[in-house]
Amino acid sequence: MNLLSAKNLSHSFEYELFSDVSLSLDTNESIAIIGMSGSGKSTLLHLLSTLLTPEKGSIELFGKDIASMNKKELTLIKRNKLGIVFQSHYLFKGFSAYENLEVAEILSRKNIDDILIKNLEIKQCMHQKVTELSGGQQQRVSIARVLTKKPSIIFADEPTGNLDNQTAAEVMKLFFQYCEDNDAGMILVTHDNDLAHMCKRVYKLEDKELKLIK
Template identity: 55%
Template sequence: MELLKGVNLTHAYDYTLFENVSLSVGEGESIAILGVSGCGKSTLLHILCTLLKPNSGEVIYGGRSIYELSSDERLKIRRNDFGIIFQSHYLFKGFSSGENIELAAKLTNNAIDDEILKKLQIEHTLKQGVGELSGGQQQRVSIARILCKKPRIIFADEP
């Protein structure tokens, strides 16, 4: 079953980054977007997860053209159905790692999954401030934050 589809996506700044890119992702399927630095991989991910509107083309999720929805409807999809792991961790600096994970879980009415914490080997860091963690630990907290939301789709930009 098709979960997400990009149709003839084009994006340009002062130059064309990519043109007429189409792809589809089915339930339980994983895909990778490969290319040299600066070719538009992150931009394409941002378009697919509703953070950036393409110059042309459409993204279809749940049978609906996502950029025809209101910004509130797109936010709801991003919050509940999509998990986005950015290149930068975007953790809340004044919070502990556990509070960062808990906040994401609460926003989607989920609980922190202890098994995820064990698999990512961060269960011992939950009371530490994010500034006290190594870069790898911060990235694993960021990943745990997304996995505890239990999203239908995970977008990972160089995790």
């Protein structure tokens, strides 16, 4: 089943980042986007996840063009079906790790998964303030918060940047297993070629074009 379809996207800030970019994502599919810093990878991910509006082109989520959705409909899709793992964690700093997961639990009406907490190795720090956690622990809490929502699409912007190589590979396997178990899909932005090639498809954003390399 098609989860996302983007056609002929173009976007610029001070200069044109990319133009005429098209991409689709199906259930149980993982896509990696690589490219040099400044090529527009994160911007493209923000467009696909509806955090930004493209200057040109169209994006369909679950078969419906987002341009035809009203604000309430789009908000519900973001809350219930999209999960975004940011390069910066964006955790609630005054809350404990567990309280951050509770927010996701309340908003999505999904239960916190104890197995997920165990697999991410954050059980021992669940009642610590996030400001007391290491960067790697904060990143794993942010991943747990996203997966608690049980999203249909995971958008991940350098999700393993604060993790060692072994933990990064384990987290990637966790993402893949999640997608398989929940008929979900994932779009990953990364500088790590090894992690990128764990995905089913790999694109490179270069010279304003999105090129399929795997």
